[in-house]
Amino acid sequence: MTSKKTTPLYQAKSIKKYFPVTGGILRRTIGQVKALDGVDLDIYRGETISVIGESGCGKTTLGRMLAVLQKPTDGELTFDFGDGLQDVAHLDRGEELAFRKKVQMIFQDPYTSFNPRQRVGVAMDEVLQVHGVKDPEERFSRIKEACEMVNMRVEYLQRYPHEFSGGQRQRLAIARCLAVKPELIIADEIVSALDVSIQAQIVNLLRKIQKETGLSFVFITHDVAVARYVGHRIAVMYLGSVVEILPAEALPENAEHPYTIALLSAVPDMNLQGKKKQIALQGEVPSPIDAPSGCAFSTRCPYVMDICKTTRPTLRIAADGKAGHQVACHLETPPTGE
Ligand SMILES: Nc1ncnc2c1ncn2[C@@H]1O[C@H](COP(=O)(O)OP(=O)(O)OP(=O)(O)O)[C@@H](O)[C@H]1O
Ligand SMILES: [Mg+2]
DSSP, X not given: OGGGOSSOSEEEEEEEEEEEEEETTTTEXXXXXXXXXXXXEXXXXXXXXXXXXXXXXXXXXXXXXXXXXXXXXXXXXXXXXXXXXXXXXXXXXXXXXXXXXXXXXXXXXXXXXXXXXXXXXXXHHHXXXXXXXXXXXXXXXXXXXXXXXTTOOGGGGGSOXXXXXXXXXXXXXXXXXXXXXXXXEEEESTTTTSOHHHHHHHHHHHHHHHHHHOOEEEEEOSOHHHHHHHOSEEEEEETTEEEEXXXXXXXXXXXXXXXXXXXXXXXXXXXXXXXXXXXXXXSOOOOTTSOOSSOTTTTTOTTOOXXXXXXXXXXXXXXXXXXXXXXXXXXXXXXXXX
16 A cells, blocks of 8 residues: 555645534524544545544544535645646536546435435436436446445346345445446445444455455544454544544554544453553543644543643654654653553
């Protein structure tokens, strides 16, 4: 992977997304939910980035920003269509369609993404028509190829969405994306609603597709073990920002941000016990309406210093110096957690 890392396919710089909070009979704006408060993320060709973090930290909002389903309040989103990075946050309709062909998003609940009154084959065909594939034979061959990639029989395309199990529907949602031939797929908690054996099936399928096609993925999950299994790199989010990005193989030993270590300490699989590197999380996640100034984690961090309360740390190269490992923390020496 690292050899391909020259210029990113997609770059998010200082992305902010604030939602207004209204109150009173006049519905005046009385505050802002800072769902994203300055996220930086580079996505390279052929890599899967897993995004992890507690509920409400902004994972879905980040996914929606990257798919440009909503516009960021501030920040830059640039995508490489072939001749360098280009702004995608302000596209006209034609350019937007070209972007949607390159970047596809899959959601947790495929029930809502398929029209219940439409046969799935027809739904897939429509998507390709929207993307300008005029030849019906070409559309059919693309759909067939995509179905083969997700191990679905082409005859199933005659069925309606309710005739499939949750796992099958999710495979169809993946096939629908693949038929468009995108360069990046953003998958938001796509296995969370499935039972464990089906989860494993879909996760293995995604890994296989990634290897075969060389597509880039952003894989959003709250399951650290799945994130590590699927992703080449892991982005750890806390209260609207990315606090650490690290190669999957660096987990759990090389985690440097106190929040990442705390998150891993809560996962028995990560087996940090032997390494004595554990942090127990204290207190509650602050409200994104009233996030701490300085480091967002400062109110809960056992290593908090004065600077953490006033100055927000930005992502820098991690102390272990590993390629692709960045951390946003004022601590010069990573905590041992002992
Ligand atoms: N449309 C909206 N209006 C107001 N607030 C919103 C909106 N969408 C998200 N938020 C808030 O933004 C924050 C981040 O939400 P988001 O859904 O991105 O979190 P998440 O990490 O995906 O959580 P989960 O793991 O539960 O899916 C939350 O505090 C949420 O309440
Ligand atoms: Mg979410």
